[in-house]
Amino acid sequence: MAVDTGWLAAQRELALAMEREVARVVVGQARAIRLVNVAVFARGHVLLQGDVGVGKTTLLRAFARVVGGAFARVEGTVDLMPADLVYHTHIAADGRPAVDPGPLIARGEELAVFFFNEINRARPQVHSLLLRAMAERSVSAFNREFHVPHLLVFADRNRVEREETFELAVAARDRFLLEVTLETPTDAAEREALVFDPRFHDTDALVDTLPTGLVQHRELGALAAAIQSHIHASPALRRYALALWSASEKPSESGVALPAGLGLDASQLVLAGASPRGMSMLLRAARVAAWLDGRDHLVPEDIQAVFHEVLAHRLVLQPVYELRRAALVPALTAAILQSVPAP
Numbered sequence: 001m002a003v004d005t006g007w008l009a010a011q012r013e014l015a016l017a018m019e020r021e022v023a024r025v026v027v028g029q030a031r032a033i034r035l036v037n038v039a040v041f042a043r044g045h046v047l048l049q050g051d052v053g054v055g056k057t058t059l060l061r062a063f064a065r066v067v068g069g070a071f072a073r074v075e076g077t078v079d080l081m082p083a084d085l086v087y088h089t090h091i092a093a094d095g096r097p098a099v100d101p102g103p104l105i106a107r108g109e110e111l112a113v114f115f116f117n118e119i120n121r122a123r124p125q126v127h128s129l130l131l132r133a134m135a136e137r138s139v140s141a142f143n144r145e146f147h148v149p150h151l152l153v154f155a156d157r158n159r160v161e162r163e164e165t166f167e168l169a170v171a172a173r174d175r176f177l178l179e180v181t182l183e184t185p186t187d188a189a190e191r192e193a194l195v196f197d198p199r200f201h202d203t204d205a206l207v208d209t210l211p212t213g214l215v216q217h218r219e220l221g222a223l224a225a226a227i228q229s230h231i232h233a234s235p236a237l238r239r240y241a242l243a244l245w246s247a248s249e250k251p252s253e254s255g256v257a258l259p260a261g262l263g264l265d266a267s268q269l270v271l272a273g274a275s276p277r278g279m280s281m282l283l284r285a286a287r288v289a290a291w292l293d294g295r296d297h298l299v300p301e302d303i304q305a306v307f308h309e310v311l312a313h314r315l316v317l318q319p320v321y322e323l324r325r326a327a328l329v330p331a332l333t334a335a336i337l338q339s340v341p342a343p
Contacts, residue, residue, distance in 0.1 A: 001228045005296075010290060011223055014215050015041060015283040021214065024061045025206045027193060028057050028185025034178045034292070035309055036063055040215075041287045043224045044135050044177025044281060047313055048156040054182045060115050060154050061207045067220065068213025069112020069150055072103040086141035104139055112150050112217040117211040119155040120165045127172050128153075133243065134175050150217045170272075172315055177281050178306070179313040183258035224288075231287035233298045236343035240300060241283060249273030249310060256339045258331055264321075269332065272316035282310045284294045300342035310335040 015037060022033050040063060041048045048056050057073070064071035072159055074085065085104040092098040100106070104114065116130065117121075130153065133139045138147045155176070157168070173179075194200050215223070233241070247254035253269035274282070286302040293302070312329045321328055 002128060003226045005230070006075045007126075008223075008226060008230055008291070012294065015292060020068045021066055022059065022211050025062050025200075025210060026059045027161060027191040027200075028187060029055060029059065029084065029182055030179050032059065032142070032182050032237050035178055035306070036060075038285050038306060039177050039180075040067065040220065041291070042225060042226055042281075042284045043152070043221060044176060044284065045153040045175060045329060046155075047173070047176045048154055048182065049179065051184060052181035054190050055123050056116075056154075056156055056182055056185055057115060058155060058207065059182070060113050061203070062210055064113035064244040065114070065207055065210045065212055066214045067112055067217045069217035070107035071113045071115070073115040073117060074103050076116060076126075077123060078123070080122045080124050080126055085126065085129055085133075086139055086146075090156045094255075097202040101141070104148070105141055109149060110217075111148050111338060112152065114148075114151060114153050116153065116155040118157065120157045120167055121155070121310040122166065124166055124169070127166075127168060131172055131175055145263055148192045150220060166229070170314075171182060174275055174277055176313065177285060178309040180309055200239060227291045228287055230296055231290050231298060232296065234282070234343075235298065237298050237303075240340070240343050241279065241303060243340045245279050246280075246337070247273075248315060251332065251336060251339075254339060256332070258328075258335055264329065266332070268280055269317055269321055269328065270315060271318050274311050274314050277313060278314040282306065303338055304342075307337060327330065 012069060018040075019033050019037050022028065026033060027330040036046060036059065061071055076079070084102060087100045088102050089097060089099050104111070119127070119130075129139065133148065134153050137149050137151050137164050138145055140146070177241055185194065199206055224225065234334055243254070247256055249270070249271070256266045258264065258266050258269070282303065283298075285306040286298055289305050290296075290298050295302075308330065312333055313334065315329055317325060317328065
């Protein structure tokens with residue numbers, strides 16, 4: 001299928017303008033902004049991690065505004081039930097019971113960004129409903145099917161408290177394109193602005209300063225397909241991606257060596273590597289990264305730029321090492337990239 005390269009180039013300028021606009025209201029998070037932008041144009045869902053108050057909600061509200069769609073949010077709690085996502089009951093003004101659409105369907109097809117805060121506080125039954133919505137972009141309620149064709153799901157996990165939490169299953173994590181980390185800014189000027197500049201203290205007013213609909217959310221599906229068709233991979237790049245896949249499955253056989261300070265070798269660490277879905281998502285994200293950088297072909301740096309965020313949450317460690325996951329997985333993904341020769 002032929003792709004209008006002029007149209008793609010114009011859309012790329014709008015995508016870069018989105019990044020610049022979001023960066024005005026979410027400071028010190030350039031890498032996170034680029035990765036979320038990759039997810040928007042790859043049409044992939046995102047796991048977020050970061051401390052409280054680093055700007056996760058502001059980041060998502062900002063992206064929802066610049067793509068022109070609706071934003072919805074739900075808080076994960078131990079008593080949240082699947083039905084709470086699709087309807088809620090209450091006493092109306094006339095004193096009678098009433099049933100209204102829940103956050104997942106209340107905005108209909110206009111819903112662009114759905115933020116599930118502390119998803120691991122919700123029970124697995126809730127995860128199952130959300131996974132269906134993520135995979136099929138539809139949900140059943142009120143004896144009918146509701147379609148959310150432009151939906152992107154963002155979820156973060158409470159990584160500090162362990163009581164009354166339900167960790168996402170491997171199959172659930174595999175549905176997310178990326179896991180993106182937001183760190184507290186370290187630049188002195190950025191830290192000063194966040195603390196002393198009053199405009200950063202009112203999130204509603206801050207997000208309202210952004211333009212609406214720089215890239216129309218209704219057109220993102222067609223644009224994402226065009227990007228995937230337009231960016232090509234050479235035979236050497238394909239071999240490189242497949243070698244990375246093998247290294248994620250059997251790192252020691254691919255010559256991957258972990259840093260000596262970790263006290264174990266790679267053959268002891270991995271229970272399961274990347275899935276076929278994970279590798280297809282890696283290439284999907286890499287193509288968007290290449291497009292944002294103005295190329296019509298993949299280079300190794302495109303894969304390397306998203307490798308950790310696409311694969312880290314998919315790698316399954318031997319159970320004895322799971323509690324050290326935060327230290328071991330970044331070391332493993334870095335070692336894989338270092339050990340597998342790039343073309």
